[in-house]
Amino acid sequence: MRQHASVLHIDLDAFYASVEQRDKPSLRGKPVVVGGIGGRGVVATASYEARKYGVHSAMSTREARSRCPHAAFLYPRFPAYRESSERVMGLLRSVSPLVEPLSLDEAFVDLERSSLDDLGVESVRAFAEELRERVHDVTDGLTASVGVGSSKFIAKVASDLEKPDGLVVVAPGTERELLRPMRVKVIPGVGPATDERLRRAGIHTVADLESVSLEELVRLVGKAHGGGLYQLARAQDDRPVVAEQEAKSVSVESTYDTDLTDRVVMEGLVDRQARDVAGRLQKHGLSGRTVTLKVRLYDFTTLSRSSTLAAPTDAAPTIARLARTLLGELVAGGSTAGGVRLLGVGVSGLADWIQEDLFGESDEAEEALALPEPAVPIRHRPEWAPGMDVLHAELGRGWVWGSGRGVVTVRFETATTEPGPVRSYSAADPALSPWPPAGT
Structure with a gap:
C-alpha cells in the first residue's frame, strides 16, 4: 500500500447526457436519456435529473420511458463525446505520464509521477481542485467528480462519495475507518447475488465483512471472489496505474x-x-x-x-x-x-x-x-435521429427534436446560443442537412 494519497480517480459526471445538455441549451436542468430510443434500446447514460426518477444505464429504454416519460431521449453523438474525452485525457497526461483510461469519461492518474513535490493531503487536495477547474475549462463547462487515495479502490470509492461535481481526498491510515460503515455493495463485485448471499450470513456492512475469516468468505462466495473481498474489506489494493498504449x-x-x-x-x-x-x-x-x-x-x-x-x-x-x-x-x-x-x-x-x-x-x-437487448443497427437507424446535429440553409445550425411520418422537427440552437425556436420540415427538405457534412 502507498504511504501517500497519490492515486487520483476522475469521473466526468453523467458524461454523455452532460455533453448533450452543454450543447443543447434548452435541455439544461431537464431530464435527458442517451442511448437506443427504440423498443429494444438500452440506456447508455441518464442525466441526474432523470436519475431522480430511477433511470440508470443498462436499463431498457422502454422502462426508462415509463419512469420518466417527459425526458428527452436522444441517440448518442460519439464524435462529440470523443472530442471532450480527448481534451480531458490530454489534460491528464499533461500532469502525469501515468494515466489509465477506463472509458471515455473515467481514468486513474498516478500523482507520484506528477509535478507535485508535496504529496501531503492538503497539497493533493489543492492540486485536485485545480485539476477539476481545468477540466471544466477545457470541456466548456462539464463537471467531474474526483477521488484521491492510497490505492485505486479507495480513489474510486472516494470519487463516488460526493457526486456530482465533488472532491474527496482520503488521508492515508483512514481507509478502513471510511469503509467500515458502508454497505458491502461499495466493494467492486458485490452485485445482487453476492449481496444476498452475504446478507443471509448476516454480513451487511464492510465492518461485518472485515470480521469474517478468509476461510468463511471462500465458503460463502468461492475461492477467487472470497480472496478479493477479504483484501478489499481491509483496504488492501496494490494494483499500479498502468498507462494504456493507443492501439492501431x-x-x-x-x-x-x-x-x-x-x-x-x-x-x-x-x-x-x-x-x-x-x-x-x-x-x-x-x-x-x-x-x-x-x-x-x-x-x-x-x-x-x-x-x-x-x-x-x-x-x-x-x-x-x-x-x-x-x-x-x-x-x-x-x-x-x-x-x-x-x-x-x-x-x-x-x-x-x-x-x-x-x-x-x-x-x-x-x-x-x-x-436481444440493444438498439437498432446503424444502417437502419432513422435518417433524422433525435439529438443529431443538423444545418438549415436559412436558419443555420440546430438539432433534431423529433422525427417520424416524413416530418423532422428541429430546435435551432447551439452550445453558445440561447434556447432557440422549433420548426418542422419535410424529411426530404433539401434545405436541411446533417452537420457536420459527410466527409468532413
Whole structure:
C-alpha cells in the first residue's frame, strides 16, 4: 500500500447526457436519456435529473420511458463525446505520464509521477481542485467528480462519495475507518447475488465483512471472489496505474453503472458494439483481421480475448459472431461470474480492402442477426435521429427534436446560443442537412 494519497480517480459526471445538455441549451436542468430510443434500446447514460426518477444505464429504454416519460431521449453523438474525452485525457497526461483510461469519461492518474513535490493531503487536495477547474475549462463547462487515495479502490470509492461535481481526498491510515460503515455493495463485485448471499450470513456492512475469516468468505462466495473481498474489506489494493498504449484499431467500449451478470444482455451489448465498429470501418473504407473483446470485471481486472480471420472484414455479422464467441468462452470459464463493468469490441490488423462475402453472408443474414437487448443497427437507424446535429440553409445550425411520418422537427440552437425556436420540415427538405457534412 502507498504511504501517500497519490492515486487520483476522475469521473466526468453523467458524461454523455452532460455533453448533450452543454450543447443543447434548452435541455439544461431537464431530464435527458442517451442511448437506443427504440423498443429494444438500452440506456447508455441518464442525466441526474432523470436519475431522480430511477433511470440508470443498462436499463431498457422502454422502462426508462415509463419512469420518466417527459425526458428527452436522444441517440448518442460519439464524435462529440470523443472530442471532450480527448481534451480531458490530454489534460491528464499533461500532469502525469501515468494515466489509465477506463472509458471515455473515467481514468486513474498516478500523482507520484506528477509535478507535485508535496504529496501531503492538503497539497493533493489543492492540486485536485485545480485539476477539476481545468477540466471544466477545457470541456466548456462539464463537471467531474474526483477521488484521491492510497490505492485505486479507495480513489474510486472516494470519487463516488460526493457526486456530482465533488472532491474527496482520503488521508492515508483512514481507509478502513471510511469503509467500515458502508454497505458491502461499495466493494467492486458485490452485485445482487453476492449481496444476498452475504446478507443471509448476516454480513451487511464492510465492518461485518472485515470480521469474517478468509476461510468463511471462500465458503460463502468461492475461492477467487472470497480472496478479493477479504483484501478489499481491509483496504488492501496494490494494483499500479498502468498507462494504456493507443492501439492501431477501431473499437467501441462502454462502462456501466451497474455490473452486468446476464449473458443475454451482454451478448446484446456486444452485438451493438460490433455494428458500431463495422459502421466506422465502412465509413473510412477500412477492414481488419483481428477481432478483440475487452472485458473489465467488477474488481477492475481487465481481460482481453482475440480471434484472427484468414482475411480482413468489415461485416457486422462476422465481427459480432466472433465477439460473442469470445464472450461465451469467458462466461463458460467463470471469469464474468462476479460481474462486468465494461465491455468493448475492437478490430485491428487494419487494411484498406476486404474479401467479399467471407462467410457467404448477405444483407439478409445481417437482418437476421439476433439483437436481444440493444438498439437498432446503424444502417437502419432513422435518417433524422433525435439529438443529431443538423444545418438549415436559412436558419443555420440546430438539432433534431423529433422525427417520424416524413416530418423532422428541429430546435435551432447551439452550445453558445440561447434556447432557440422549433420548426418542422419535410424529411426530404433539401434545405436541411446533417452537420457536420459527410466527409468532413
